[in-house]
Amino acid sequence: MKKIRTAIYSFLLVLxxxxxxxxxxxxxxYDLGVHDASVFYSTQYLMQPTELDEIHYALQQVRNMxxxxxxxxxxxxxxxxxxxxEPVYGHLENFEAQTTLSLLTSQIVDCEVNHEFSTVFYxxxxxxxxxxxxxxxxxxxxxxxxxxxADPETVGTIWDSxxxxxxxxxxxxxxxxxxxxxxxxxxxxxxxxxxxxxWTRQNLSTDGYHDPDESSYCFISFQNHSATFIENLGVPNQxxxxxxxxxxxxxxxxxxxxxxxxxxxxxxxxxxxxxxxxDNRLSGDGxxxxxxGGGNLTExxxxxxxxxxxNGDIHLPVTRGEWVT
Amino acid sequence: MSYNLKKxxxxxxxxxxLALPLFGVLNCCSAEDTPQDTxxxxxxxxxxxxxxxxxxxxxxxxxxxxxIADKSIKYVFESDGRKIEVSSLFKNDNLVWCKINNLxxxxxxxxxxxNSLDSAKSLMDRYQTFSKAPYLKPIRDSLNTLTELKSxxxxxxxxxxxxxxEGDFSRFYWKDTVKGIEIPQKAVGLVYYNGTLxxxxxxxxxxxxxxxxxxxxxxxxxxxxxxxxxxxSYTIGNTVVxxxxxxxxxxxxxxxxxxxxxxxxxxxxxxxxxxxxxxxGYVTEIRVLxxxxxxxxxxxxxxxGGGGNVVVSSEETSNPTATYILPTTDALPENENNSVQNLxxxxxxxxxxIAVGVTVTKVFIKKKKK
Numbered sequence: 001m002k003k004i005r006t007a008i009y010s011f012l013l014v015l016x017x018x019x020x021x022x023x024x025x026x027x028x029x030y031d032l033g034v035h036d037a038s039v040f041y042s043t044q045y046l047m048q049p050t051e052l053d054e055i056h057y058a059l060q061q062v063r064n065m066x067x068x069x070x071x072x073x074x075x076x077x078x079x080x081x082x083x084x085x086e087p088v089y090g091h092l093e094n095f096e097a098q099t100t101l102s103l104l105t106s107q108i109v110d111c112e113v114n115h116e117f118s119t120v121f122y123x124x125x126x127x128x129x130x131x132x133x134x135x136x137x138x139x140x141x142x143x144x145x146x147x148x149x150a151d152p153e154t155v156g157t158i159w160d161s162x163x164x165x166x167x168x169x170x171x172x173x174x175x176x177x178x179x180x181x182x183x184x185x186x187x188x189x190x191x192x193x194x195x196x197x198x199w200t201r202q203n204l205s206t207d208g209y210h211d212p213d214e215s216s217y218c219f220i221s222f223q224n225h226s227a228t229f230i231e232n233l234g235v236p237n238q239x240x241x242x243x244x245x246x247x248x249x250x251x252x253x254x255x256x257x258x259x260x261x262x263x264x265x266x267x268x269x270x271x272x273x274x275x276x277x278x279d280n281r282l283s284g285d286g287x288x289x290x291x292x293g294g295g296n297l298t299e300x301x302x303x304x305x306x307x308x309x310x311n312g313d314i315h316l317p318v319t320r321g322e323w324v325t
Numbered sequence: 326m327s328y329n330l331k332k333x334x335x336x337x338x339x340x341x342x343l344a345l346p347l348f349g350v351l352n353c354c355s356a357e358d359t360p361q362d363t364x365x366x367x368x369x370x371x372x373x374x375x376x377x378x379x380x381x382x383x384x385x386x387x388x389x390x391x392x393i394a395d396k397s398i399k400y401v402f403e404s405d406g407r408k409i410e411v412s413s414l415f416k417n418d419n420l421v422w423c424k425i426n427n428l429x430x431x432x433x434x435x436x437x438x439x440n441s442l443d444s445a446k447s448l449m450d451r452y453q454t455f456s457k458a459p460y461l462k463p464i465r466d467s468l469n470t471l472t473e474l475k476s477x478x479x480x481x482x483x484x485x486x487x488x489x490x491e492g493d494f495s496r497f498y499w500k501d502t503v504k505g506i507e508i509p510q511k512a513v514g515l516v517y518y519n520g521t522l523x524x525x526x527x528x529x530x531x532x533x534x535x536x537x538x539x540x541x542x543x544x545x546x547x548x549x550x551x552x553x554x555x556x557x558s559y560t561i562g563n564t565v566v567x568x569x570x571x572x573x574x575x576x577x578x579x580x581x582x583x584x585x586x587x588x589x590x591x592x593x594x595x596x597x598x599x600x601x602x603x604x605x606g607y608v609t610e611i612r613v614l615x616x617x618x619x620x621x622x623x624x625x626x627x628x629x630g631g632g633g634n635v636v637v638s639s640e641e642t643s644n645p646t647a648t649y650i651l652p653t654t655d656a657l658p659e660n661e662n663n664s665v666q667n668l669x670x671x672x673x674x675x676x677x678x679i680a681v682g683v684t685v686t687k688v689f690i691k692k693k694k695k
Contacts, residue, residue, distance in 0.1 A: 046606045048559050048627070125607075125631050149562030149605070180632040210494060210518045226631035232614060232624050236583050236593060254387075260412060263424060263524075267392045267414065270584065272528045274422060276516040278487060278498050279509045285491070289630065290599040290610040292572040302609075304630070313428060 029063075029093035036317045037091035037115040038066045039107050041099040043124035045146040045155055052148075054229040054241045055123055056096065062121070062248040063094040069252060069317065073324045083324055088317050091115055099124070099145045101158050108166040117317050119174040120199070123229070126179040127157045132191060139193045142179050160187065164198035174258070174316060175199045176220045178229075178244070183221030183307035195221060196309045204310035209259050209275060209283075212311040218258050225289050225304030227281070234281055235270035243269050243282065251316050259312035282306040360415045361386065364398055367420055368411060371451045372522050373436030374425070379404040393531055393588055394421055406430050422526045432521060441495035441517040442474040448515065448522065460529050464499045464513055493519040501529065503537045506592055508582040534582065535589040539617045543578050543594075549620070550578075550596040550613035559627050561605040566627070569611060570601040580617060592617035597628075607632045 031037075040059045044052060069088035074080035091111065095103065099122070111118035128138040141157035163169065177183070177195060186204050187194015196204050196219040205213035229241035246265035250256045256264060262283075263274035271277035281287040286305035358366070361384065368374045379402035387397045394414035402409045407430030414422040425432075436447065449465040467486045470479055474495060479486040485507065489496045494517070501511035511532050516524035541549070551571055558567035576598055583593040594615040603609055606629040614624035 046561060046629075048561060048606060048629075123631075147562055149564045178631065180630055210523070222631070228629055228631070230626060231628055232595075232612065232626065234595065236585065236614070236623060259426070260424075263412070264391055264397075267394065267422065270392060270510070272392065272422065272510050272512065272531075273498070273514045273516075273526045274424065274524060276496060276524050277514070277526075278489065278496060285489070289628070290575065290577065290597050291603075292575055292599045292601055292609070313426070 029095070030091070031093065031110065031114075032087065032090040033114050034086065034090035035071065035116060036089050037111040037118040038063075038089045038093075039091070039111070039118070039120050040094040040096065041104065041120070041122045041124075042096050043099050043143050043145045044097045044148050045143050045150055046125055047148050048230070051228055051230050054239070058229060058241045058245050059094050059096055059121070059123075061245050063092060065248055065252040066092050069319050072319070072321045074321055076323050080321075080323075082321075088319065091118075097145045099143075099158075101144060101156060101162055104158055105162065105166045108163065108169060108172070112166075112168050112171055116171060117174075118172045119176070119316060120172060121176045121178070123178040126177075126181050128181055129159075133193055137188075137191075137193055138181075138184070140182050140184070140195050142177060142182065160195050160198040161192050163195070164192055164201070169199065170201055172199050173216055173314065174218050178222070178226060180222055180226045180304065181224060183219075183223045183309070186309055195219070200310065202310065206307070206309060208308035208310045208312035209262065212259070212313045215311050216314055217310040218312055218314050219309040220258075220306060222304050223307045224286065225302060227287075227304065233269055233271075234279060238269040240282075252318055255315060255318045257313050257315050258308070262308070262312070360396055360398055360413070360418055360420070363415075363418075363420050364400065364411065364413045364423070367413075367423060367455065367525075368425070369435070371448060371455050372423075372425060372525070373434050373448070373451070374409070375433045375435040376402065378433045379407070379409070382408075393528070393584075404430075404433060407433065416528075416531055419530070421528055421531060422524070424524045425522060427521065438520060440474055441490070441497075441520055442468075442471060444517060444520060444522065445495075445497050445515050452527075456527075458530065461513075467499065468497075503534055503582060504539075506537060506539075506580055506582050508532070508534075508590060510584060510590070511582075532584065532588045532590050535585065535591045536618050537582065537592055539580065539592050541594065541615065541617050541620045543580070545620075546594045546596055546615055546617065547576055547578050549615065549622070550598060550611075553613055553622065553625050554598050554611045557611060557625055557627070559606075559608075564605060566605050566608070569598075569604070571598045571611070572601050575599040585616070604629075 040063060042055050042059065066089045067087060070085040071088055072085045073083050075083050091114065093107065122142055124143055126140060126142045128140055130138055133139060139159055139161065141159040144156040144158060146155040182195040185194045186206050187197030189197065199219060200217040202215050202217050204215065204217060204219060205211055208218055227240045229239060229244065231240050232238065233240060233243065243265050246268045247261050250264040251258060251261040266277060266280050266282065267274045271280040273280070275283050278284060283305060286303040288303040291302040365376055369376045382401040382403045385399040388395065389397055391397055391414055394416050396415040398413045400411040402411070408428040409432065410426045410428055412424045413420055446468050449461070449468060453461045453465055463482060463484050467479055467481050467484055471488065474490055475488070476490050477488050483502050485500045485502055487498045497515045499513045501508045511529055512526070513529055514524065514526040515522065554569055554571055557569065558565055560566065578594055578596045581593055582590040585591045594617050596613040596615065598611045600609055600611065604627065608627040608629040610628045612624065612626050612628050613622065615622050
């Protein structure tokens, strides 16, 4: 009897190793159709080579952090026996510079239909338009993939309404758009405009850091100007890319809330006061960019800061244990 | 031991003991206090939270480097539907940063509430008692010059107090200066939201000054930056962007003391050269970073942003009836699909093999018993 029990336990142990091995992340992405989802996009449009490199490395690093989040299933033995593991993010895609409207909307639909909690990160440029909206309201969009020096007339834009009308958008709980202007407004349905409401279908708090709402949604983007990953943070040897990678590190690896991740990432890059440090160029009253006045920057302040909408106290799904049922 | 020697030793010991607070050695708490104890004492004695009325639900202590800090502690406290989360960071067992996040209900306080200015004054009184660090006196005294809460900068001797208030948000920040150069990191800060303390930080004793000699003055630094900008170029696709024209009258050169490593500070120039036009990638400035004592250049970069065009009038409309691709695996590269399918196939085969193996073993064991 003892031998049989030993054989069964050995078998279960081997099985758990095999399942763990099977859930090791694939090279660029996968969709196992279970649990949560995380999708990354960017574009090459108007990017310098060093910026493209930093985007590539940052998205890879962060994607790997998502892939390390596991649900470990335990047998209700004493002590509990870890039987096998599955990825928390059963849908994990890093599309980088493959962003198109059809890809994005199909991903939204898939995330809504097959997954419970979805997150999106996009890095790139944006456009605004005022068609059909009372001034100064704007529709907001971010650009599709295009060559760095593509003719602007040929570069497609994914508008807020495109996202809103992708069917049943309500499980995209954490959206991070690293673009200019997408964080200008929480948005409205009458008439429809604004990225936060289009992604979440919620009227989100406009200060999710200090005054979070009760929702399970958080939207982050920039009001006015957004910094590039290669810009220095005003601290020696620190660039915005490091801040972004730290942010996801604290949110995923240390399982901190969005707001705590904002603080710890800021502290990690040298803002000793955290998110509220007066020298933090991401927060506060905005960092003024230099613009002499040439060219065609026709509206909007030429300063920028990150805006947190909704509930910054939410946590991203991370590694956890569950009983085998 | 002679009487004289004994007398000298006694006097020296007394002087040392008296001098210790002056060097900030007796910062925060007694030597036996763990960082966990310090956090609790800080919350009770400085932040004014009646921590005895709460139960500790979780505590998470991590020895990890976050910026200059080397330990992180997170507490969750609960009391009759109330819930607060406290995050604190330590350097060399000294509390350097603390955030109080009130997640549910109202805070149970052991101090009277008031507006943020009154709260800051009384908190700094309590913090002086708690810390005993001598640098806190001029910091506390600087608040005496304020009679109402408003955004203002007050400079006294080497301490610069910046008060920023907007709506429910108020921030008091004291920064050290040396030879008129601001030291952003050597600071004490209080952040209030809605009259309640949200964040506390004290890094005054964390940094030392390596040198404050500015061997490259403003003129020399700007000249160097402009020479670098003349030679600078970047590419966008196949397009080389160069020949920048700098608009001299809008140049900004900011001198601060910054950490060159090991928390030792040196003067540092951040030089911002505005350009005459918007260059590809929405580039409007070239930024140059330079150590002001050595002239070492650490960064030259065209600064752009994620901006874009504004379509003021257009026939273009969004397309809510766009064709959506279902399901998502269509969007995967072919090899990716294959690898997922292959993994599932392999897992099935392996599971089958193991099941067969176990059955054979069971039969073998049974036969052997017979």
